[in-house]
Amino acid sequence: MAGIEVSALHKRYPDGTVAVDHVDLSIRDGELFVMLGPSGCGKTTTLRAVAGLERQTTGDIRIGDTLVNDLPPADRDIAMVFQFYALYPHLRTRDNLAFPLRAEGLPKAEVRERVEEAARLMRLGPLLDRRPHRLSGGEQQRVALARALVRRPRAFLMDEPLTNLDAELRADMRTEIKHLQGELGTTMVYVTHDQVEAMSLGHRIAILNKGRVEQIGTPLEVYDRPASLFCAAFIGSPPMNLIEVEVADGKLRSQGGLALTPPPDLPRDRRLVAGVRPEALEVTEPGAEHSVPARVVSAEWLGDEIIYVVDHDGHRDVRVRMPPTVRFAADAPVGLRHTGGPPPVYDVSTEELVA
């Protein structure tokens, strides 16, 4: 087991595309580290550079104490799980699992023992004699996971392993992966574009955008205080409401008069945007205390909650999360008020967190 150190990684393809601009990561030993970002943000390229499947243009990668820049993938002692499973189509499950061990040249008895162990861990018993095309997507991915852990590598690299599974299966596998990683204590780097997956799996999350790291933090840190407007818009479903505000008589005020508790040390000379989570707002009867007038545009009835989209002084897209018992009709005049603590505030021009 080992930590992974990525410093000043830069990857530029021969055709001129810059896939990774500048990435620094310090992944701790035994950590489940998630790289999250939209497609094309450089997360997969970074992972493939760590695996040795891509050679970075500049920058260093260390696994444990070893500088692995020039090591071929096989010598890095890592295992990878792919989005398309990549099980060898002509081999039965048993042989797919044994394959990397045989390639290493382990004695037969040990190969068998390790395959049995991995099969037990991933509950593959009945599938051992089937070929990949006779397995469902979920089964294939379990085999792929087993093939990764049969090697007992120093680190697991996961490249969107659940993207091709349907929603229900995805949730199950998520639990399974998290449990497995906790059990084995092996460092795991997990790439995904799904923020729910990132939040529920990661010990820490790195949010990447345009080949750069926007923020690294625990799921809660990332949720509560996104480091940039990009992170604010990316994390959370529905995402934060980004409301332009001014500082006036000790309060943050939007143009429509919505008052927010200001964080300390606000710079006064810049245009500011406050990031307000939908659950930090409340839809009230019109004219309620501290509320500003608003109008319901639409309501999404999700069963356990209702997401109201309200129109507040031309801001048509303010989203508010309310319990299912609070009901307002579409187009109804309502009040809108802030109930949470001081929201994170961003500079409009730099798009970064200022307070």
Next chain:
Amino acid sequence: MALSVDEAVSTGPARDHAPPSRRFGGRGRAVLEVALLTVLAVVMLFPVLWMIETSIKENRDVYAIPAKFFDFKVTMEHFKDVFVASGGGRSTLSASFLNSVLVAGVSTALATVLGVPAAWAYSRFSVKAKKDQLFFILSTRFMPPVVVVIPIFLMYRQVGLIDTKLGLILIYTAFNVPFTIWMMKGFVDEVPAEYEDAAMLDGYTRLQAFWRFTLPLLLPGIAATAVFALIFSWNEFVFAIFLTSSDDVRTAPPAIAGLIGGTTVDWGLVAAASVVFALPVLVFAYLVRKHLVAGVTLGAVRR
């Protein structure tokens, strides 16, 4: 997902589900269709039928007026003449057939050996100006061969490749490589790169990964591509007639054409030689017919 070529071809015939038009009743329309298709088939297949008939007729039936369609005596003399010279020993035609086999086989093998790795590289790696390179490769096939035959002839004369089998092999390979690259790139694109990635993590080099995992999955595609290349080299006439002159180099197409044009034409021999010449391609095409369709319709089916 791994997609074998067989899956890429729809198993059933594509049917038109549009309701039969009201003016043409379903039945009347079907009859008309069959009638038209029959006429078309007769027109298309008649030369082939006539070739086969002529090849097994005795000479006096070949020249009979009115032509005999059914009541003629079957003879295999012409086929014997294709392979055996009149004085005994091997005929020049049989030498031409051997030349054709050699030239078409070697040029196809060369084109495959050169084209498949190139297609793999274009599919897998990020190459500078990849699209422009691929377009350039394709563009070499834009012009008809006749256009370049004179310059090629002059160049070949300079380097001593005129009237050699090597010369034909090289020119056919040059024509087949671009085609092989383009057709194979489609097949390689369909094989997920993850197989190679996984194999590399398991301890293989990139080339080993290609050889052991990607290549076996490409075999149907390679077969289809090779058959196309083979058919091209086998049928090629223009270069063969311009670049060769002696009987021991000449391939079958110019050799068969050479049978016509003396004072008398032995049509039975011409027909028999043509049948022998057409057979291998028909057999090959039949064997790989599924893959041929897959090759032609590639890209129409998304995974």
